[in-house]
Amino acid sequence: MTPQSDLPIAVIGAGPVGLAAAVHLLEQGLPVKLYESGSGVASNLRDWGHVRVFTPWRYCIDQAGRKLLEAHDWRMPAPEAFPTAGELVEHYLEPLARLPELAPAIETGARVVGISRWGADKVLSKARGTRPFMLVVETANGTRRDSARAVIDASGTWQMPNPLGAGGIAAEGEGEAENAGRIAYGIPDILGRDRALYSGRTTLVAGSGHSAANALLDLARLADAELGTAFIWVTRGTDLVRIYGGGDADALPARGELGADVRELAESGRVSLVTGFATVAIRAHENRLIVEGETADGLRQVGPVDRIIAATGQRPDLSLTRELRLDLDPWLEGVKALGPLIDPNEHSCGDVPPHGHRELSHPEPDFYTVGIKSYGRAPTFLLLTGYEQVRSVAAALAGDMVSADAVQLVLPETGVCTVPSSALGAASKGCCGGPAAKEADGCCVADVEAKAVGRGGCGCGVAA
Structure with missing residues (x-):
């Protein structure tokens, strides 16, 4: 040897x-x-x-x-x-x-x-x-x-993408062949190579990270160009402060802009937003999919939809x-x-x-x-x-x-932080607990939920 x-x-x-x-x-x-x-x-x-x-x-x-x-x-x-x-x-x-x-x-x-x-x-x-x-x-x-x-x-x-199942295990029906072919994990190229899969169809986006934000904004652009394109957003949590971020106070302006854009999209009513939704099952329904989840009010069904994007990490x-x-x-x-x-x-x-x-x-x-x-x-x-x-x-x-x-x-102090909703858009001195960092310090943040985020994205924070 x-x-x-x-x-x-x-x-x-x-x-x-x-x-x-x-x-x-x-x-x-x-x-x-x-x-x-x-x-x-x-x-x-x-x-x-x-x-x-x-x-x-x-x-x-x-x-x-x-x-x-x-x-x-x-x-x-x-x-x-x-x-x-x-x-x-x-x-x-x-x-x-x-x-x-x-x-x-x-x-x-x-x-x-x-x-x-x-x-x-x-x-x-x-x-x-x-x-x-x-x-x-x-x-x-x-x-x-x-x-x-x-x-x-x-x-x-x-x-190794996380499954849609909120418990960390694949939701019932998630792995069935007729369903699995309509579920995308990661960041599909909605406006490019995957356009035909989403054009004129209804898509459910699951997740509350920047990957989900990227997909939602691309679907909104597609909907502007292609009639019949619609989308639904479901999140397990109820506080979306992490995805909305620090707005103009973000040390990485492109990241702050992404958060502001997806917040505006959600508040505009163009996307149907369902929070506090823990996915438990994917069910076939007349060649489409129904997503079933637990909520504070009991089981709820969302859909039918044609495709699902799992931005769940x-x-x-x-x-x-x-x-x-x-x-x-x-x-x-x-x-x-x-x-x-x-x-x-x-x-x-x-x-x-x-x-x-x-x-x-x-x-x-x-x-x-x-x-x-x-x-x-x-x-x-x-x-x-x-x-x-x-x-x-x-x-x-x-x-x-x-x-x-x-x-x-040295890391930036604002952006994807756990802060009260009232702090959105404000300089968040106590957000990260560390000394203030300037953009010149050079940080590139990646969201593990997708390993990247679009225009809004942070791909350069991703390891292979």
């Missing part, structure tokens, strides 16, 4: 945070192997390539990646322009992945389906840390087992790491150290303190969860947070603990 010190560090997921991790590791002189399940890098971002992000180019790029690109005569697009997710891939992530320093380390079409230690299951303790990691990798040519000295899991949560895939010793928050399923700081029952905006390799590690030596997956089911994540996470982790793996511990992170 190859000596452990000569083995590469495995990075799972070639999205923006995974690619940044590889760059930082190479910068530290460490060997890297980057696995991407899609046919190209950043395959998750390509799914919502039509979505424009909240923050300008200058906030969407990892500085180590930029340095490497500029050494090859790359020029960053207009710093103040707001890219779509597709443009981030085309003009930043793909050029980065093609660089001769990085390209040999990347394998696409390689899905890591399991991680363990060679010769040791989760129970065995003896000499555990001296055993290399074993990665089970599925490719078009079959399944193989690779070895790694350390593992950085940047695989994200995009491929994502969750991490824990099957990947079942044989590793992880310390996870019991309800968020992200890294435990972050749980109390990002719990959506208490927090929903920028009051997460700086954190790096120490908070992102686990009882399993040399295994780190980074990017959106480190937040588990929590509702917000910052792309620049992910870049700082992997910078710290790479330094720790290189043995530079001074640099690894020198973590800096």
Whole structure:
């Protein structure tokens, strides 16, 4: 067996945070192997390539990646322009992945389906840390087992959408073939490639995050152009302050504008809004769908509708790491150290303190969860947070603990905050509890419920 010190560090997921991790590791002189399940890098971002992000180019790029690109005569697009997710891939992530320093380390079409230690299951303790990691990798040519000295899991949560069922389990009838084909999870391209599916039809949008807002606004534009297009909005909660946000006080103006626009749409009566609705069943009805939910007044049916958009969030895939010793928050399923700081029952905006390799590690030596997956089911994540996470982790793996511990992170104070409705539109000094942050501090917020949000969107906060 190859000596452990000569083995590469495995990075799972070639999205923006995974690619940044590889760059930082190479910068530290460490060997890297980057696995991407899609046919190209950043395959998750390509799914919502039509979505424009909240923050300008200058906030969407990892500085180590930029340095490497500029050494090859790359020029960053207009710093103040707001890219779509597709443009981030085309003009930043793909050029980065093609660089001769990085390209040999990347394998696409390689899905890591399991991680363990060679010769040791989760129970065995003896000499555990001296055993290399074993990665089970599925490719078009079959399944193989690779070895790694350390593992950085940047695989994200995009491929694991939450079900419509309000209890976290699929609603009755949700998975039935005749129903499932009419349910979209994530951010469908309503005005583009998916237009024919929604034009002239009635769509129910479930969710109260920015993903839902993006879908609702696109459906409103479609309804302006296509007769017979209608839409219904259902939310489990009754207070929509998080989606409406801080308006003009938001440190990210595009995000504030999105909240203001969807609030105006809801108050205009153009969309039928049902709050306090906990979905329990999807029922077929004359080639259409009826959605049944629990409300304060008992069971209620909404519909019939032709299609459903489930903007209900994502969750991490824990099957990947079942044989590793992880310390996870019991309800968020992200890294435990972050749980109390990002719990959506208490927090929903920028009051997460700086954190790096120490908070992102686990009882399993040399295994780190980074990017959106480190937040588990929590509702917000910052792309620049992910870049700082992997910078710290790479330094720790290189043995530079001074640099690894020198973590800096400043988040915006307004926006998606848990504040009383009366505070909407006001500067919310106490909203996040931290010091005031300026837009110049550079934050890019992503809604875990969709990993991105449109024009209104915040795609650049999303890990692959």
